[in-house]
Amino acid sequence: MEKATVVVIGGGATGVGILRDLAMRGVDVLLLEKLDMVNGTSSRYHGLLHSGARYAVKDQEAARECIEENSILRKIGKSCVEATEGLFIRLPEDDVDFEGKWVDGCKKSGITAIPITPQEAWQLEPNLSHQIIAAYRVPDAAIDGFRMAWQNIDSAARYGGRVKTYTEVIRIVSENGKVIGLDVRNYFTKQTYFIACDFVVNAAGPWSGQIAALAGLDVNVQPDKGTLIAFNQRISSRIVNRLHVPSDGDIFVPHGSITILGTTSMSVKDPEDTSSSFHEIESLLQIGEKTFENLRKYRVLRAFAGSRPLYSASGGKGRGASRGFVILDHSEDGLDGFMTITGGKFTTYRLMAEKMTDIVCQKLQVTTPCRTAEEALVPEVTEAVKTKARKYFPAYGTELAADRLGADRFKRVVERLEKNPEERQLICECENVTLAEIEEVITEGTSFTLSDIRRKTRMGMGTCQGNFCSLRSVGILSRTENIDQKQQSLQQLQEFLQARWKGIRPVLWGNALRETEMARGIYGVGLNVNGGSPK
Incomplete structure (x- = not known):
């Protein structure tokens, strides 16, 4: 037992x-x-490490908690956090009275909010709307869930x-x-x-x-669904918030080579409801292009959604709930x-x-004190291990792999590469994921599906959305005892492609439409796999 x-x-x-x-x-x-x-x-959100400024007017306690934890997570989880900084910008349609309340709230919460001129904001982020009235710099950051x-x-x-x-x-x-x-x-x-x-x-x-x-x-607990959009470009170097009462579509968060726009707020009965509609996407784009006027010039990679757990003893819902x-x-x-x-x-x-x-x-009756705010999540990767790794990884792939894998797992991957240099081949070119990485995470006992591998390595999360690396990865997975080779390989591939299709379907125009036709040709026509097009 x-x-x-x-x-x-x-x-x-x-x-x-x-x-x-x-x-x-x-x-x-x-x-x-x-x-x-x-x-x-925890993986279906915009990836914002809050400075607390978003809550500085409505919820002082939440704002103070955010700025304190922001500082702690930067220290204990260095490889998880991208210190982008953040901007809050006020546009003509935003309430001028709210700005004063917000500045006062940030001061009371201990959040540094540095005022800058619109000209300075455009120098920092040239793609921003030229209708900016006011702008502030805050210590927001991006974090990998x-x-x-x-x-x-x-x-x-x-x-x-x-x-x-x-x-x-x-x-x-x-x-x-x-x-x-x-x-x-x-x-x-x-x-x-x-x-x-x-x-x-x-x-x-x-x-x-x-x-x-x-x-x-x-x-x-009231599940509250939020839909987000991932763009295939880094529209800004910094996180950008609208300086108004928190609402839909008013946060842009850069992550690596992409940008996430979010989010909506919709009460749902079932937390499993992660659907996104064209109407939600169009609404987000209309709001978002107030911040970035040329927003529709950027390629939309996919849409996704997740449910927040909002608790309210009084039954409050949506943005009205704490x-x-x-x-x-x-x-x-x-x-x-x-x-x-x-x-x-x-x-x-x-x-x-x-x-x-x-x-x-x-x-x-355990009296040991908490140490999670002092001790790093994982040890830092040593320069000696990185030097060995550079023999096998692409030019900038070493740092990417070291950050996403952590010291212990990265060291094991490098040891694999030293024994079998041929495992340096890239399975996912978009995210620079090697064969050695995928084989390593498969051996850890918690990777049973292609999506499990994706969440650990970012395989399939890049520009092509798994069009090429999914087929390669399922071949690797089928060589293990994690799945039955004859019965489950095709099912694994189909489920992975359908999950990618779910996020692409609401944004099916432009390059996304052309790439979907390519996927349909590769899998639906060429391989007779039900995944490159809707079921």
Whole structure:
């Protein structure tokens, strides 16, 4: 029988943060995720590491939390954060009175907001609208949700923390008002089994209400869907926010070679609803071109959506609901050993984890203090290892791979390349992903699908959206025991291509339309694979 002292449910940012914190304090902890890690909210957002300025008027507490955590995450997760800086700009249609309130709010929250002239703003970002009335520089940054999550897991593993992916919780088991474990089901085999534990932490984000219901409890979490657009160019070097009451389509976040525009806010019944419509995309573009007047000249790569977990005891929805987080101790509901944490933002995930872990450790009589704000997630890659790696990676590929893989995994990849230099071949040219990287992540026991590989390496996330690397990658995956070669290779390829198609379909014009025709020709016509065109 499997057992752990604490089981954490949910493999998003908050869940992995709690996993790391508990493991570092010496608690036997196991995290369960029904699919792959960070497949939900924590990877389906704009990737903004908030300075807190967006909340400086409405929510001072959230603003202060953001600026403090912003500083911490830059320190402990250097390779996950791109220190882009941010601009807040006011356009003629934006309320001039709001600007004064915002400046005052930033000052009270401890957020540095440096006023600059429109001319200075255009020098920094030449593509900005020439209708700017006012502009400010703030310490926003971009952050990679996939990378941050896996580095938390790697850190936790060094202290004994464990994870089980593709493991769905189907029942919270209790006796005499006390949790004793969980019944779970394997996603692939459908086998059910019991995991014993003393404590359960529900960190399932927008699914938190569903998990609580398995224990007969009611948690009022409203999934709030946000749709975003990824452009294939870096429109700006800095994050750009509109200086007005937070609304749809008013944030541009550069990531590597792309830019993400977001987001919408729409209450939905099911957090699994990650659909995007042409109407939503057109609305975002119309709003976005107020900030960048030539926005439609840039190629749209894809659209995507995710659900925020908004908690409101009073039933508030959408932008009217708080972005703060809440911790619920269900011993007050008659079930000891079960707690829920929900709400919040990616930027404050570490703080949320610390607050929850403090409570759990107090109940377990563990007195070890939190160290997650001081200790780096992963060690830095040494120059000696980078020097070896440069023999095998493209000119700028060494730094990219070192950042996305972390020191330990990167070292293992370099050792692979030293033994088998032919594994230097690029499987994904768009993101400079080598055969050695893909083979390494497949061996780690948590990569069962092409999308699992994508989330760890960025394979398939570049310009061609997997048109070429997906076929190569499924061939590599089929050589392992992770899938049945005869039965699942074609299914894996089809599912991966259909997932890419889901994001392309709402933006099917221009180059996206031409590339879809190419994909249809390669897979639908040439290989008779149902994936290069809609089902």
